[in-house]
Amino acid sequence: MQDFNHLIPRSYKTDFKIASRGEGIYIFDEKGTPYIDGCSGALLSSIGHGNRAIIEAMVRQLEQIEFAHPSRWMCPAVLEAAEEIAAITPGDIKNVWFVSGGSEAVESAIKFSRQYFVERDGVNSSKSIVIGRWNSYHGSTLGTMAVGGSMPRRRIFSPLFKEFPKIQPHYCYRCSYGQSYPSCGVRCAHELETEIKRIGPQYVAAFIAEPVVGSTVGALHPPREYWPIVREICSRYDVLLIADEIMTGIGRTGKAFCVDNWEVVPDIICSAKAMSGGYSPVGGMFVRTPLAETLRKGSGSFIHGHTYNGNPVTAAAVAATMRFIRENNLFEKAAVMGEYLGKGMERLLDNPIVGEVRGLGLMRGVELVRDRKSREPFAPSAKAALKLTQECLARGLVVYPGTGQADGIAGDQFMVAPPLIVQKEEIDEIVNRLEEGLKATAEALLP
Ligand SMILES: Cc1ncc(COP(=O)(O)O)c(C=O)c1O
Structure with missing residues (x-):
């Protein structure tokens, strides 16, 4: 954990990774480990990192x-x-x-x-x-x-x-x-x-x-x-x-x-x-x-x-x-890749904690629930979205989590929104890592 004696960080409780370099859809930490920027930061790094132009x-x-x-x-x-x-x-x-x-x-x-x-x-x-x-x-x-x-x-x-x-x-x-x-x-x-x-x-x-x-x-x-x-x-x-x-x-x-x-x-x-x-x-x-x-x-x-x-x-x-x-015709490419990502993410519905997969183009989201039939959300204390984010990060994938959507307090969801330059094989990799991250999260949270 870093010492924050002078900087006020986004959270004093987060153990931040060091972003040392970026290239295309990847962010590298100080050890050179690559992470797929699966949410383009906060849906902004659309043309990827390190673009010389x-x-x-x-x-x-x-x-x-x-x-x-x-x-x-x-x-x-x-x-x-x-x-x-x-x-x-x-x-x-x-x-x-x-x-x-x-x-x-x-x-x-x-x-x-x-x-x-x-x-x-x-x-x-x-x-x-x-x-x-x-x-x-x-x-x-x-x-x-x-x-x-x-x-x-x-x-x-x-x-x-x-x-x-x-x-x-x-x-x-x-x-x-x-x-x-x-x-x-x-x-x-x-x-x-x-x-x-x-x-x-x-x-x-x-x-x-x-x-x-x-x-x-x-x-x-x-x-x-x-x-x-x-x-x-x-x-x-x-x-x-x-x-x-x-x-x-x-x-x-x-x-x-x-x-x-x-x-x-x-x-x-x-x-x-x-x-x-x-x-x-x-x-x-x-x-x-x-x-x-x-x-x-x-x-x-x-x-x-x-x-x-x-x-x-x-x-x-x-x-x-x-x-x-x-x-680079990126709007047209985003439409094609967005469809591909959306189709690929339908697979996630096989996971018992996935309530809904939604979105448009390269902006996709997943709502997490404790019970699929009743659509009951996880208790906020379960920190389901945070857990999922950590499981994905451990697999080299960054996603964008959020909470509170069900009733202003409970509710967990996350977004997947890779840069518009993403390729098909990279989307396959994103979906594989999501599947694994969700599996580990479900195992940890469900009785
Ligand atoms: C829909 C929407 N509006 C406004 C904002 C605020 O933008 P900023 O963080 O650049 O002030 C955001 C930021 O995420 C957003 O998603």
Whole structure:
């Protein structure tokens, strides 16, 4: 165990491995042992580790200029990165606001929604409420926790922020209404309309959701009607639709953005993580042109600045990442490899603690249960997700665990989301190691 006399680590109780080097889908520890990065860090190392094209582009930018303050200077790299992003965003979402991470991107979207209605309708606009969903994660700042519904991550901080209303997610495995798809008529999507009417549409500025729920429920994909329904409801009630694509964006589900799977154009997309392939901290808020035009023709600026709005070195990483993705057809490859991974993971259902295998593209999840028939989760004290993670790590595979999805306290799940450059044989290896890790976990946890 390391001595943490000066650094505050993510956890004082974790015995961290030393990451000494990365190459492709592998991370090597200090002894040179390779681990498959089976979750791309946190679904960001999509183009793999040690990519020379990105490193060289960043060095070239550093040699020109490392920083020029965005309120006075414009760097060509930042314009180029915005152009690259606008080339892959859906519909008329063509206006890009760069920040340094996912939480900042969501904070930007919340504030942008409010400012848009003030600019459009006047300073007395009553539209300010953002509706979120339970069991969703949108970031760790106060504003993003207010719209997020991931209880383990926000419980003790809730006295610090103004709560926003939430609706139930499309959690079919544990449906809040005790119904089944498709006979339910996707009630969870229609509940958005009920909530908007309850609050009063004149007070509602936006609805935010992850197209496939990531860390909090483990690659929970929606019924295919869900996003078209919420799009229609938002349009009908003059409510902005914000897609939090911080995990799902940039090819993760086999399309540039996850909403492309259902040909839905939201009003705002929040992105981060894979935009720079993990080579530089980044986030982005992408908005429909008519929304950006309202600010351009109105006050002329978004009242929301960060020192690192459009950092040129990050921008060079973003542009190089987008070029690499395009030249290597990585969105198309992710769709093919995602299908292959999904098929391979069906085998895991033979394990008695696997309740559900779900997901889309190269974003797959497994829900662990104590009893498959009743879907009863493990007691939190069993630490099932942690145990599984350790068993996989012992077999050279990194996965992304999460807890609390069943009732806010109990529930264990994990995600498998390898880099988009993953090959078929590597997926076979990932599934084999998962199978072994799950077997050992079941043996340890079941009577
Ligand atoms: C869906 C979603 N939104 C927002 C965030 C916050 O991003 P960051 O950790 O970069 O602030 C995350 C991070 O995992 C996320 O998965």
